[in-house]
Amino acid sequence: MLQTIRGHRITSRLTYHFKDGSVDDETTVFTQGTVFHLLSDHHTQQGPFFSKPTHFSLDEAGNLSVRTLEKDGKKKVETSHLDLPQDTCNGFTGTVLLNVAPSMAPFKLGFVASSGKGRLINLSVDIVGQQPFSPILGVHRRATVFRLHPELGGIAGVVAPVIGKQPKDIYVWILEGEVPGLVREIGPLEQDGPVVSIEPAGASYPPAELVKK
Template sequence: MAHAAPVPVRFTEGVAHGFPVLRSAQGERLASGELTQVARGDVVESRLVFRFQDGSLYDETVVFSQRDVFKIDKYRLVQRGPSFPESVEASIDRATGNYGVRYRADQDSAEEVLSGRFTLPDDVYSGMLGVALKNLSPGESATVQIVVFTPQPRLVKVLLAPHSVDQLTIGERPITTTRYTIKPQLGMLASLLVVEVPPVQCWVLKGDAPAFVKFEGPLYFMGPTWRIELN
């Protein structure tokens, strides 16, 4: 397996505003989403919010720089409600080196509050794997890392690898996409699991203006397979 490494900037991120949809594996609409992205110089703030029909909330914000390579500066995640077995509000800041987590194992459990020091490696891409995939050269694989909260923050290596070239349809227009597999390299964490990690796949439109098309996989660690699609 390749060593994790920062992803070079081939295509800079800019201002964006979109409305993705979250569905179950069977196609049932679970949540309406909103993606807002603002660029100030070479620093980008991207926020993805899903508001579920059952009242649950998934709110993920990442601030990153794009100077030669992509690098996360700040990360914040909020997930709560009946669609999630655990409630989490977590944040990490590269500049201060601090993290904070508010965690509840279930609705009947007491809230745990954790804080401490955490060093963000340069190859962490939580909340921006789609950006990393858009910047891979055709046929290129990469190993990066993400942060998972258990509830303490832990680093997990992730292999991003092209799987196939797939024909999809957006509206009535056929497009040619690259399907990537996103495979966590769990190491010792794997021995703690009683079930296999669900497969994760992402479809990206390549070319001079690459774009995210579709995602299939868990939205949280060991969660069910959901789909994120363009509205």
Template structure:
């Protein structure tokens, strides 16, 4: 993405929310997360395999540590670490994201921590730009859920939408409201089995000015199998703001 375009998008994002966002109600825990290890695959829309993933999730009492890594064939890296509490409601405790390599327009390492109220961002716009480091204070509202959107979808009452927030590193961290909305009931083929799923649409709730500047934001879609043991089956959307549509599933 051209540097000028990136700059325009960052300006637009600065109009998304105010400096002190109003928190909505946190999402209640209906299904607790347990120990897990899986190997998701990231593909292009045409089906080309772009990256092999690994997801490791370990609960320690009411606190869960989760790490998702995608190692791209072109040498790029996507590394996301989430620590959250699942006592009565889901609460993000800390978050760290690393993305670098030719599959991404910028190199970024960003982190936020609820207990310390601190953030740190290391950012490099392109290969010829110097690395920038930003540090400061951040007060995380109770409904901030970086890295947890699919977990929330598994816990939302059937048919009910929810609005939450994420921290977007632009590179300075900003809060962006996200609408999680069940859109349709789909049958998804998993090997030889047709699985009933709910297709969720995730869309940022932009202010008027940002909406005028960015009219073609792609929808993010997630497919969740419901029932007594809900499960994530597929993701389609960009991994970074205004990025290409990629697909994540288990095969």
């Protein structure tokens, strides 16, 4: 993860490299002042780990482009315009969680999912508890575990759980303190994708009993 700062403007790039050659690469630009505000988000996923190569591009005006490569080899481009809420948090959800007090939960955040022409949903954020972990051998800490629940809304939100299409929840471990840290995340990287656990090398955690299967 790389971040550069110019005044109130933050450019953040987070890249995951997989052993099978797959890449998840997201670059987000946002401002921070009294509030966070999204300026742009570019997210690429490609390689065997993902269902299909996808490039997602979103700007603060709500202009959205989703480019995919279908199984038949054809390129597909979907474009649309969305009226984004001020709390749209694509690309910096973790940053938001690092800057909120646990007492503020539950709350909701706006988020644009990349399926189809893009869909504006809510992420319902609450706290499911605290859990101990060891960042290094012999050191013990406790982290607050946030749950991010995607709310589809409308008829889709009613039907999705019935047909098994409700997106899985994402769980994020935040170490509180003078300099808070994101120390673990469990959830899918794409819709209908496998659940993965992202954590610092060398850290140890008890079984994640707070996480719903």
